[in-house]
Amino acid sequence: MVVTVDENLKLKVASDSKDILVKNLYLSCDPYMRLLMTNRSSEIFGPYTPGAPITGFGVGKVIDSRNPEFMEGDLVWGITGWEEYSLLKSSEGLFKIHHTDIPLSYYTGILGMPGLTAYGGFYEVCAPKKGEYVFVSAASGAVGQLVGQFAKLMGCYVVGSAGTRDKVELLKNKFGFDDAFNYKEEPDLNAALKRYFPEGIDIYFENVGGKMLDAVLLNMRVRGRIAVCGMISQYNCDQPEGVYNLMSIVYKRVRIEGFAVADYYPQYSKFLDFILPYIREGKIKYVEDIVEGLENGPTALIGLFNGRNVGKQVVLVASQ
Amino acid sequence: MVVTVDENLKLKVASDSKDILVKNLYLSCDPYMRLLMTNRSSEIFGPYTPGAPITGFGVGKVIDSRNPEFMEGDLVWGITGWEEYSLLKSSEGLFKIHHTDIPLSYYTGILGMPGLTAYGGFYEVCAPKKGEYVFVSAASGAVGQLVGQFAKLMGCYVVGSAGTRDKVELLKNKFGFDDAFNYKEEPDLNAALKRYFPEGIDIYFENVGGKMLDAVLLNMRVRGRIAVCGMISQYNCDQPEGVYNLMSIVYKRVRIEGFAVADYYPQYSKFLDFILPYIREGKIKYVEDIVEGLENGPTALIGLFNGRNVGKQVVLVASQ
Incomplete structure (x- = not known):
C-alpha cells in the first residue's frame, strides 16, 4: 500500500516513500496531450500508458507529503493525473503556488x-x-x-x-x-x-x-x-x-x-515577477473556459481540436 | 560611350564615371543562378534581365578603372557578367585578390x-x-x-x-x-x-x-x-x-x-586567414570541374541540375 487511511480518516503517504499526495483541483486541457496518444510523442513528455489515467498539467493541494520540499496544505501546479487524487512520485516540474490573490485556475494557464x-x-x-x-x-x-x-x-x-x-x-x-x-x-x-x-x-x-x-x-x-x-x-x-x-x-x-x-522552467520566477503586476493592474487580460467535473474533462479536451473552447480550457475537479 | 579605345588600342572607361572595366577570366556556375531566372528571386540577387548577359560570380582582371579602390592590373572576384569584358558600375561585393599562389579559379569556389x-x-x-x-x-x-x-x-x-x-x-x-x-x-x-x-x-x-x-x-x-x-x-x-x-x-x-x-562578407578576410593555411598545407582538399570557353558555359550551368559536374563547376573564359 502506498497510500493508507489513518485513524482520523486522512489519506497518508507511505512513510518509506518520497511521494507527494495531491488533491486535484483544476486540470488543464492542452493540445500537446493529443500527441501523447500517438506512438510518436515528444521528448519532453512520454506517451500515455493505456489503462492508466492520462496525465497533464493541473493545480492541486498537497494532502500529505514525504518530500521535504512540500507539506500538507501547499498549493501546487505541475504534472498530475486526470483523477481526483494523484500520488506524485517526483517533484520535478512541480511548482509551489505562493500568490493566491490570483484565481488558482490561472496556474493552469497564464501563470502556468x-x-x-x-x-x-x-x-x-x-x-x-x-x-x-x-x-x-x-x-x-x-x-x-x-x-x-x-x-x-x-x-x-x-x-x-x-x-x-x-x-x-x-x-x-x-x-x-x-x-x-x-x-x-x-x-x-x-x-x-x-x-x-x-x-x-x-x-x-x-x-x-x-x-x-x-x-x-x-x-x-x-x-x-x-x-x-x-x-x-x-x-x-x-x-x-x-x-x-x-x-x-x-x-x-x-x-x-x-x-x-x-527549457524555460528555470525562468519561472522571473516570469512571475514580469507578469503578476500586469495581471493585478489589469494590463494583461486573460480568458478561460472552465467546465465543471472530471467527467466532463474528455469532452473538453477533445473540444480543443475543433475550437469549441473560448480561451484557455480548464476542468474544475474539486474546490479546496 | 562608356568605354572607348585609346590611341594604343586599349579599352578605357569614361573619365566622368566610377566604373571598373574587367576582363573576365573565370565564371562560376552556382545553383542560385537558376532562381534568378524565375519571377521570385532572392532578396540578395535581383532577377535576370531578359536580353542582357546573365550575371554571376567570377574572377577578372581590371583593364581600366575610375574607381579609386581598383586599378589596372588588379585581380578581383565578385559579381560580373557572362561575357568577355564587364563594365562594373559598383564595387559592392567586389574583392581584390591578394594571394596568387593559389589557383585563380579557386576564387570562384573555396576562396570565394x-x-x-x-x-x-x-x-x-x-x-x-x-x-x-x-x-x-x-x-x-x-x-x-x-x-x-x-x-x-x-x-x-x-x-x-x-x-x-x-x-x-x-x-x-x-x-x-x-x-x-x-x-x-x-x-x-x-x-x-x-x-x-x-x-x-x-x-x-x-x-x-x-x-x-x-x-x-x-x-x-x-x-x-x-x-x-x-x-x-x-x-x-x-x-x-x-x-x-x-x-x-x-x-x-x-x-x-x-x-x-x-551576411558574411564582413568576415571575408577572417575567413581567408582561416582557410589559406589549410589549403597551402593540403589539409583541406578542393575539387573543381573546369570547362573551357564561354560558349560552354550554358551547358555547364544546366549540368548543375542533373549533377553532371564533379566538384565546383567553373568556366574558363580567358587566361590573363
Whole structure:
C-alpha cells in the first residue's frame, strides 16, 4: 500500500516513500496531450500508458507529503493525473503556488505552462523588436492570447487568427490585437495574410501548422522568425499535410524554431515577477473556459481540436 | 560611350564615371543562378534581365578603372557578367585578390562565394560542437565538400550524400567524410539515414530540399539544426514538392534557418586567414570541374541540375 487511511480518516503517504499526495483541483486541457496518444510523442513528455489515467498539467493541494520540499496544505501546479487524487512520485516540474490573490485556475494557464510557453517562445525564440509585424494563429487560445498581448507591450503590430467571429472580436476588443480574422472565412489564406500584412510578417507564432504555415511562408519578411509552439491542425491527421513553400527559407533567410516549455522552467520566477503586476493592474487580460467535473474533462479536451473552447480550457475537479 | 579605345588600342572607361572595366577570366556556375531566372528571386540577387548577359560570380582582371579602390592590373572576384569584358558600375561585393599562389579559379569556389557560404553556414548557422552527427547533402558540390571538411576539423561525425558512385568515393577517400551514400541508390531515404545515423542527426547542411529534407526531419535529434543553404532539387520544379514531417520541429525542438553569403562578407578576410593555411598545407582538399570557353558555359550551368559536374563547376573564359 502506498497510500493508507489513518485513524482520523486522512489519506497518508507511505512513510518509506518520497511521494507527494495531491488533491486535484483544476486540470488543464492542452493540445500537446493529443500527441501523447500517438506512438510518436515528444521528448519532453512520454506517451500515455493505456489503462492508466492520462496525465497533464493541473493545480492541486498537497494532502500529505514525504518530500521535504512540500507539506500538507501547499498549493501546487505541475504534472498530475486526470483523477481526483494523484500520488506524485517526483517533484520535478512541480511548482509551489505562493500568490493566491490570483484565481488558482490561472496556474493552469497564464501563470502556468501556457504562460511560460508564451513568454519563452515570444521573448526568446521570436527575439522581437519594436515595430515588427507579428502574426499569431490560434490567437485566442491559452498561449496565443498572451503572445499577442506580449507583442503589443513590445510595440509590435499584431494580427491574430481564430476560428469564430466571436473569437475574432475577443482578439480585437479584449486582447488589443491590432487586427484579427476568422481563418474559416478565408478561402485563400495567402491573400488574407497579404491583406493584413502588406509589408509582410517578421514574426509568426505558430500554433496550427499545415495550410496556415504554408501561407505564412509566402508572406515572411527577410530574416523573419517562426516560433513553432505547436501544429494543432495536424494532430488528428492520419497523414500530415504537405507544406510546399519552404523555399521561402532560402529567399528570405527565415528561421523556424521549435521549443519546449521545460527549457524555460528555470525562468519561472522571473516570469512571475514580469507578469503578476500586469495581471493585478489589469494590463494583461486573460480568458478561460472552465467546465465543471472530471467527467466532463474528455469532452473538453477533445473540444480543443475543433475550437469549441473560448480561451484557455480548464476542468474544475474539486474546490479546496 | 562608356568605354572607348585609346590611341594604343586599349579599352578605357569614361573619365566622368566610377566604373571598373574587367576582363573576365573565370565564371562560376552556382545553383542560385537558376532562381534568378524565375519571377521570385532572392532578396540578395535581383532577377535576370531578359536580353542582357546573365550575371554571376567570377574572377577578372581590371583593364581600366575610375574607381579609386581598383586599378589596372588588379585581380578581383565578385559579381560580373557572362561575357568577355564587364563594365562594373559598383564595387559592392567586389574583392581584390591578394594571394596568387593559389589557383585563380579557386576564387570562384573555396576562396570565394561558396567558401564563405560554407564557412558562415557551418560555423555560424549550424553552431557545431565536437562529436556531433553531421549530414551534408550535395556533399561533393562546391559548398558541400567544404562543409564536410570543416565538420571533420571540428571533430564531428560526417556523412554526405551525392548522386553517383564516383562522387561517393570522392567524399570518403578524398574529402575524408566518415561515410557517404548515393541517394539515387536508396529507395527509402529515411531507412538510409537511419542506417548511417542510428543515433540521429544533430546538424543537417541542406543543399537539396524536397524528399531528402523530409527524410532528414524524421531523423533529427533534440535541438538539431538545419542550415538551409539551398534546395536544388526544387529549382526546376513547376510546383514545389510537399514536405510532410515538419512536426519534428515540435517533437525535437529543431531549428531550421536560411542564410545568405552576403551576411558574411564582413568576415571575408577572417575567413581567408582561416582557410589559406589549410589549403597551402593540403589539409583541406578542393575539387573543381573546369570547362573551357564561354560558349560552354550554358551547358555547364544546366549540368548543375542533373549533377553532371564533379566538384565546383567553373568556366574558363580567358587566361590573363
